[in-house]
Amino acid sequence: MEALAAIARIAAEAGDAAADPAAAKATAAAASAGYAYGLAAIGPGIGIGIIFGKAIESMARQPEAAGMVRTTMFLGVAFTEALALIGFVAFILLKFA
């Protein structure tokens, strides 16, 4: 029930905002920034999953190379995370700066 009430409140606020073009524009910008951040987090999430899956597969095939695999895996994960960080920074700058 609380969730429904929250949705109704948001819809009402959106209706109020629609009456004022400037407010509607600000609302749309905020929503777009949020969507952008969410979408920016999806890609790296998939990428990290692939990196880890392949790393586990590599360690299964060659356990003696685990140290090297983990080293490159960690760097790969950190680089992939940078994409999400860029999305977050874009969100922050669009919404608040």
Add this chain to the structure above:
Amino acid sequence: MTNNVNPSVLAMRDTGPSPEAQITRDIVKRGVIAAPALVTASWLVWGSDGAWSSGYGLGLVLCNFMIAAGLVATTARISYALMMAATLFGYIVRLGIVALAVMLVRNEPWVDLMALGLTLVISHLGLLFWEMRYVSATLAFPGLKPTLTSTMSGYDSVSSSIPHDDNPVISTEKANV
């Protein structure tokens, strides 16, 4: 495609020294080295607010690296399956922590969001590229690496080519499950 994969790999664990911890130690050292230059550059562009924001952003990035390495290193000693789960969920959690840390200070008078945001991205990528140069050189030319560090870090492929049971760097073993 995965017919050759040992099905019990997820029950394996790595009790040797953690390469992630070594990488993060190097990154933190380099972050400390680069911090004065980064803060000074921000101070020149955005003033004292930029300098404070830049220092805060760099601290966030280094904490993020340390948490990531701690998660991987700790869970790898338990099992690879846990390591995978901890890293995937840890990604979400760490992203949330970074977002929370920025949101908490965004209205503070000493914060310049542009400086903070740019520091987050530039220091994260810059430190990674700096470390990657070192790691790639170590992997390509293991003989150039100092002996003590080589023994401790688990970076080089030479020590990794030692038969598995005799390898002091990578002592992967099956967990008792």
